[in-house]
Amino acid sequence: ACSRKNIRNAALHPLWQSPLTIPGGTRQSPINIQWRDSVYDPFLKPLKISYDPTTCLHIWNNGYSFLVEFDDSTDRSTIIGGPLENQYRLKQFHFHWGAINDWGSEHTVDCKFYPAELHLVHWNAVEYPSFEEAVMEGNGLAVIGVFLKLGARHEGLQTLVDALPAVRHKDTVIEFDVFDPSCLIPSCPDYWTYAGSLTTPPLTESVTWIIKKKPIEVDEDQLEAFRTLLFTSHGEEERRMVDNFRPLQPLMNRTVRSSFR
Numbered sequence: 001a002c003s004r005k006n007i008r009n010a011a012l013h014p015l016w017q018s019p020l021t022i023p024g025g026t027r028q029s030p031i032n033i034q035w036r037d038s039v040y041d042p043f044l045k046p047l048k049i050s051y052d053p054t055t056c057l058h059i060w061n062n063g064y065s066f067l068v069e070f071d072d073s074t075d076r077s078t079i080i081g082g083p084l085e086n087q088y089r090l091k092q093f094h095f096h097w098g099a100i101n102d103w104g105s106e107h108t109v110d111c112k113f114y115p116a117e118l119h120l121v122h123w124n125a126v127e128y129p130s131f132e133e134a135v136m137e138g139n140g141l142a143v144i145g146v147f148l149k150l151g152a153r154h155e156g157l158q159t160l161v162d163a164l165p166a167v168r169h170k171d172t173v174i175e176f177d178v179f180d181p182s183c184l185i186p187s188c189p190d191y192w193t194y195a196g197s198l199t200t201p202p203l204t205e206s207v208t209w210i211i212k213k214k215p216i217e218v219d220e221d222q223l224e225a226f227r228t229l230l231f232t233s234h235g236e237e238e239r240r241m242v243d244n245f246r247p248l249q250p251l252m253n254r255t256v257r258s259s260f261r
């Protein structure tokens, strides 16, 4: 297990007054990915990503993160291949980040934290009638995780950052009608994959995680912009939206597979 060298008192964090572990949970997320323990699987296919930028609907602050939501009434924005048996529809993407650059990601690689992590959330519309139903099923969701590291300014991310002041408070939303989230996914095809869960309530064990090996680079100002958001609504005492990550969960009887040698 990773040493608790980082002061991640997520247990004290308001976000996690709900149970830190769920009784009977055997496939909880996030986890530490120990590179040398991951197993190369030659049968893993390349992940095929096809997003239609015009399916983008709006950005909103849901009090956990800021989400960019998509029209998932048709198969216009989907992923297929990789570890997946079916085609999955893009529903939303969001981020997790820290108060400082030393931590913020949910997953870690060899116990290394990144300052932030992007989650692109997809659901199995082949087998289930809605996202809400898919959330409750073992193969219901597929989430692509992308690490963010401090470096060059990310031009694609900047269009999102420019919109953040308009969703500073919980339950605020703005229209956002064209955005192609594939600009946030590294071109390197390498990924790890494992069976896990949602990292926010209801923490259901319904997620096939696909964690990209390569991070994307963002600059300090862009990370700082995330930290100007608030957990709180208009009129409430302001609480900065930072450290919105769940603590690492036990691997238990799981193997992390890699798509690369």
Ligand SMILES: NS(=O)(=O)c1ccc(C(=O)N2CCN(Cc3ccccc3)C2)cc1
Pocket (backbone or CB within 6 Å): 092, 119, 121, 131, 132, 133, 135, 143, 197, 198, 199, 200, 201, 202, 207
């Ligand atoms: N960090 S994460 O990628 O694991 C992630 C977290 C939250 C979500 C999400 O959109 N929802 C979780 C369930 N919630 C609504 C809901 C649906 C059914 C039952 C109860 C509640 C929405 C998706 C992915």
Ligand SMILES: [Zn+2]
Pocket (backbone or CB within 6 Å): 094, 095, 096, 119, 199
């Ligand atoms: Zn997430």
